[in-house]
Amino acid sequence: MPDLAPGVSLELARQRAGVLSAVAYRLELAIPEALDNEIQGSVLISFELADAGAPLQIDFRAPPTAVRAVTVNGDEATYRFESEHIVIPADALARGRNEIAIDFVAGDAALNRNPGYLYTLFVPDRARTAFPVFDQPDLKATFELTLSVPAEWRVLANAPVESVIDSGTTRVHRFQRTERISPYLFAFVAGEFEAITREVGGRTMTMLHRETDAAKVERNVEAIFALHASAIDFHESYTGIEYPFQKLDFALIPAFQYGGMEHVGAIFYRASGLLLEAAPSQVELLQRARTIAHETAHMWFGDLVTMRWFDDVWLKEVFANFMAAKAVNPSFPDIDHELAFLADHYPTAYSVDRTAGANAIRQPLANLAEAGQLYGPIIYNKAPIMMRELETLVGEERFRDALREYLARFAFGNASWPELIDILDRRTDSDLRAWSEVWVDTPGRPEFELAPAPAAGEPPAVVQRDPAGLGRVWPQTLSFLVARDGEIRRVSASSDAAETPLAGIGIVAGDTVLMNADGRGYGAFPARVSDLALWDSLADVEQAALLVNLYESLLAAGVNPREMFLALENIASREANQLVLAIALDQTRRIFWTLLSGDDRESAAARVEETLWRAMIENPEGGAKRLYFWALDDIALTPTGVLRMHAVWSRELAIEGLGLSEEDDIALARTLAIKLPERANEIVAAQLARTANPDNRRRLEFIAPSLSPDEAVRDAFFASLADEENRAVEPWVLEALGSLHHPLRVAHAEQYLRPSLDLVEEIRVTGDIFFPERWLRVSFANHHSAAAVRVVQDFLDARPDYDARLRAKILQAADPMIRANALLAVVE
Numbered sequence: 001m002p003d004l005a006p007g008v009s010l011e012l013a014r015q016r017a018g019v020l021s022a023v024a025y026r027l028e029l030a031i032p033e034a035l036d037n038e039i040q041g042s043v044l045i046s047f048e049l050a051d052a053g054a055p056l057q058i059d060f061r062a063p064p065t066a067v068r069a070v071t072v073n074g075d076e077a078t079y080r081f082e083s084e085h086i087v088i089p090a091d092a093l094a095r096g097r098n099e100i101a102i103d104f105v106a107g108d109a110a111l112n113r114n115p116g117y118l119y120t121l122f123v124p125d126r127a128r129t130a131f132p133v134f135d136q137p138d139l140k141a142t143f144e145l146t147l148s149v150p151a152e153w154r155v156l157a158n159a160p161v162e163s164v165i166d167s168g169t170t171r172v173h174r175f176q177r178t179e180r181i182s183p184y185l186f187a188f189v190a191g192e193f194e195a196i197t198r199e200v201g202g203r204t205m206t207m208l209h210r211e212t213d214a215a216k217v218e219r220n221v222e223a224i225f226a227l228h229a230s231a232i233d234f235h236e237s238y239t240g241i242e243y244p245f246q247k248l249d250f251a252l253i254p255a256f257q258y259g260g261m262e263h264v265g266a267i268f269y270r271a272s273g274l275l276l277e278a279a280p281s282q283v284e285l286l287q288r289a290r291t292i293a294h295e296t297a298h299m300w301f302g303d304l305v306t307m308r309w310f311d312d313v314w315l316k317e318v319f320a321n322f323m324a325a326k327a328v329n330p331s332f333p334d335i336d337h338e339l340a341f342l343a344d345h346y347p348t349a350y351s352v353d354r355t356a357g358a359n360a361i362r363q364p365l366a367n368l369a370e371a372g373q374l375y376g377p378i379i380y381n382k383a384p385i386m387m388r389e390l391e392t393l394v395g396e397e398r399f400r401d402a403l404r405e406y407l408a409r410f411a412f413g414n415a416s417w418p419e420l421i422d423i424l425d426r427r428t429d430s431d432l433r434a435w436s437e438v439w440v441d442t443p444g445r446p447e448f449e450l451a452p453a454p455a456a457g458e459p460p461a462v463v464q465r466d467p468a469g470l471g472r473v474w475p476q477t478l479s480f481l482v483a484r485d486g487e488i489r490r491v492s493a494s495s496d497a498a499e500t501p502l503a504g505i506g507i508v509a510g511d512t513v514l515m516n517a518d519g520r521g522y523g524a525f526p527a528r529v530s531d532l533a534l535w536d537s538l539a540d541v542e543q544a545a546l547l548v549n550l551y552e553s554l555l556a557a558g559v560n561p562r563e564m565f566l567a568l569e570n571i572a573s574r575e576a577n578q579l580v581l582a583i584a585l586d587q588t589r590r591i592f593w594t595l596l597s598g599d600d601r602e603s604a605a606a607r608v609e610e611t612l613w614r615a616m617i618e619n620p621e622g623g624a625k626r627l628y629f630w631a632l633d634d635i636a637l638t639p640t641g642v643l644r645m646h647a648v649w650s651r652e653l654a655i656e657g658l659g660l661s662e663e664d665d666i667a668l669a670r671t672l673a674i675k676l677p678e679r680a681n682e683i684v685a686a687q688l689a690r691t692a693n694p695d696n697r698r699r700l701e702f703i704a705p706s707l708s709p710d711e712a713v714r715d716a717f718f719a720s721l722a723d724e725e726n727r728a729v730e731p732w733v734l735e736a737l738g739s740l741h742h743p744l745r746v747a748h749a750e751q752y753l754r755p756s757l758d759l760v761e762e763i764r765v766t767g768d769i770f771f772p773e774r775w776l777r778v779s780f781a782n783h784h785s786a787a788a789v790r791v792v793q794d795f796l797d798a799r800p801d802y803d804a805r806l807r808a809k810i811l812q813a814a815d816p817m818i819r820a821n822a823l824l825a826v827v828e
């Protein structure tokens, strides 16, 4: 038997995968209405055992008293319960079929118990906090679930309901047996929900939700069902495999930790991502379609074929994003999808890959307990860029055929990245293993430069530099836009060496050249503010690419922030494409708060407020109005600007074509409380009084102290976050943390940085997968002082043996702050 140790080690997982097969769970849970009453459970685990010569470890991360009784093959067993495992002695086990029955108290950690509802979230290894289980992705099993819940509650799980039995105040729901699925994909939700069932394209789907605004549900519900149906159709036709599970339902959960989670047959979403406000922007509509297509794609990529171990978690994410991008195209014929892909992936991927803490796409993982740290922008944003490069390299059709072979061969089983690369490698002449080593197995991005022609009459060259000094080359095809005497040409050339002469494409000294003009290339590309003179000659995607390249140059100290800010303001005042506008406004906001000096910000504020306000009023499109409005909510700084936003919030001033929901009002109240401290208490109280939705009320009550003008109240609130219980609803915590660290409050909030770093190790254990990273990012995003930078440096310097992955996360999160500090020092 592998050493007994907390978590699920790779060694334990390998040992169990070697001896166990045909695993099946019969799980019963009795869920009381009262939050503080424990959840009693029993599980019957049956399996084939190839070798009964060693004890068997069952994962269960719970206190010692949580195990009530254990029987093995009908006999009471002398088990041990330590280091998060129930250990069954070898002499109780038999070669062949075994049955282990366990009575237990379910841990609350992954059950997300709220007043009136609860839901599971077991990814990556948290099923083992709720019930005894072999919690590793390659021990797929069938689950038969029985839930006993308060009679008026609704339930949803992976499989259809088989029977319902009423017994007074409780109701017992028995679900059918699932297909063979990984434990992290097992799920259920129960509580006071509304259910809506629709038949779309021959499929019946049910949606659970808790939204109290009937009009909001009404205006979204048809689109939500239609998007699911069209996503399924697309994935079926691309993969050549029919939807592989018994049914597909979904639940909209308030303050859900992620945008969505792809539980087999029962997707959970964050409600606000699907129930859009009136007049949503194209960006929001596209984002919603992407989210639905992403989670739906997982039914094939991740659920049908699953990674063997979480080191390949990126693979299911990249395919979900990759497929989502393909799937939404038919639903958005008016959107430039090259542009949407660029906007969705590159800036966020660079936000990690430009930092000293950049991580590779594929990372080794010794214990599942650390799997949460693998998640982040590299998986979600860089990997799809890499996958698109790979598709280009292999060819679209051959690539699709390889995926079909991969899915068919490993259906209801597990596979790893090398197994896919093998399938792809057989279909191409390129050396995909070497290619994969640079793109997948190592971190970072190349830095590009256009080297001047060595002599008259000779072409300039593209130089590709490896910032890590390892001499790596990221082979790619780059596009160039060449301007000469008012004439514009577009050419492309491959860059597959450290230096590639641009022979034969007619670039000469004196030409204005935009490198990576179409934005497909990956790396840092030099750009100048003067390049914006070409703006009106550029296609939308070229405009976006130029903005992204400029922003990267800005952060590398190659562009002056004041000049860039002025240029962005000009673009924002007249840009018609909402995706380009969204990039421009996002950069405007970031530069305004973190890269302009205090004096520059003061003197720019009135002008930029007027520019954006006028653009909002004059723009006829509701989506564009929303983009301007939320940019104004963020940057309004002058008394006139802030009071105008107050008038909108209090309904003294209406903006034609812009509807505001309860969530919008809460967001407005939040910023206003920070910007009008003398009226903060009154604003929060008024917002609370007019908030009807009970989930929204709880949220507002939670974040209220973070909005207080009283520093002592904020300090006490921050201190309360040290207690795990107060971090239970993570999106609320992040929202409150954002208020504590608002740009107008960074001087006071500096004292929170060090305790926030101290907490990270604990948060890594107690929080859900994205939480440690987001905790760090929100904490550091708006700081720029030398003292704040020193907090991070001192913290890391004092801990040379600190966990490498956490160190990387800290360096990633602190990067904007470190760059802002350097840039402000240069400008001043």
Ligand SMILES: [Zn+2]
Residues within 6 Å of the ligand: 262, 294, 295, 298, 316, 317, 320
């Ligand atoms: Zn996903």
